[in-house]
Amino acid sequence: MNFQDLIFYFFSGVLVLSALGVITLRNPVYAALLLVLAFFTSAGIWLLLEAEFLAITLVLVYVGAVMVLFLFVVMMLDINLDRLREGFWKWFPFGALLSLVLAIEMGMVLMGRQFNLDNMPIPQPHQADYSNTKELGRLIYTEYVYAFELAAVILLVAMVAAIALTLRYRTDKKSPNPSKQVAVKREDRLRIISMPSENKE
């Protein structure tokens, strides 16, 4: 056992515990915060695998943006725990079935031939000047360019749809139009009149 193993076990322990916390804790804010911790520690494990681009992107995108919005929504909800527990036993068989299917699928992937040590040997450590980001960029923009572009277009469509759903022009709103305000000239508002000064006496 060396130092790297120690770090791995530490991260894995934190990851498993926080992931357990996400599904067992009652308070959704705690659950969301533990999910953040889970993302962060899995980024640490990815760093151990020399996947620094993926690890940092996980922190940047999921922790830095997605979970902030999650937390934003969860904190503003008025959570009634009694209502959350309603219908637990009614939906229990469905949930149990779903998790069973999930467990079987995960087992099939992990037990299968693709993932044993013969097919997936320990990755060779790279040189210090090896840039993970550059290699990933090269792959994405050459071999997988169509899949990548397709994913981008799907995301764009989703974004446009989200904006289209929420965009409505109200006629009675009173908020000022900044570009109009900026375009105002002195002549529109102010008139300078030249008039003779009056004598005091």
Next chain:
Amino acid sequence: MDYTQQLFEQMFGADWGMTAFILAKNIFYIFVIVVPLLLAVAYLTFAERKIIAYMQIRVGPNRVTFFGIPWLRGWGQPIADAVKAIMKEIIIPTGANKFLFLLAPIITIAPALAAWAVVPFSPELVLADINAGLLYILAMTSLGVYGVIIAGWASNSKYAFLGSMRSAAQLVSYELAMGFALVCVLMMSQSLNLGDIVKGQQGDSFLNWYLIPLFPMFLVYFISGVAETNRAPFDVAEGESEIVAGFHVDYSGMAFTVFFLAEYANMILVATLTSIMFLGGWLPPLNIAPFTFIPGIVWLLLKIAFMLFFFLWFRATFPRYRYDQIMRLGWKIFIPITLIWILILGVLLQLPDSSKELFPLNLWFK
């Protein structure tokens, strides 16, 4: 160095000696970076009070001194403030979530300090010379928002919560513009390594710095940086005239001070990153004799101080933005500007090599 390494190997055995040595060495280097940084933070608060005071025709702090030396009047102020903050009681409000309430200031300051790991002070002087340095910086600065959100929620107060909501929306919006501005920098330098970004700006004079070809991006990045640090004129998260003091209204004593320090540490970080990515980092403004005698780290510190002055200047000059106009500036002005500039830069990068040898282009596209 060799002697210390041998000492560690004798103490912990051959296997663990090396690990312990590397750990101890890194912890030592972290102290070498963080201790001057915290001192700089303390004296930045002093500089701010002094500079704003002179801008408002006052004198600012001019009493506390060391050992009664008259010409050091005022210079003891940050130390006195720190002692005062440590002595004060941390009051935890009723109904507040104690654990998260005390965790929030720590979460705020940790990323502000962690980001310094990849900052190059000179060609050799960097704690972690990693290839994805720019991404690491972006990831770390995006974590600061959690401290604010958690503080607002854990305080169990409406004003604090309003402040944290404002801040969360603002930070997520400006991160986009900031990220796009940095995309331009990495398109120019073809590298995510901060040291390589500075080396890409090397040349005869300051004309080679990315400030010139990426001037709009420099403005976008720096203004977004001001917004990210919740400084005036973007300080609606605190907004003392509207929501008392925003997310840290219920904090007192050292817990409040940590928030305060995190804000100033973030300011120094943004100023440093602006200097590294747009102002040529440790490079002198002219690559000729009198300028090159001065070591690179001095140039970097001068540039940081120059950028920090703008933060203070802004605070003394501009009134606070209205909230909807902050959002408008971020989404409707900065993001389109950055997207257009990325397009222009892409075209410039794809120009044939012969046209890249023409005068202004040959400075930046090597």
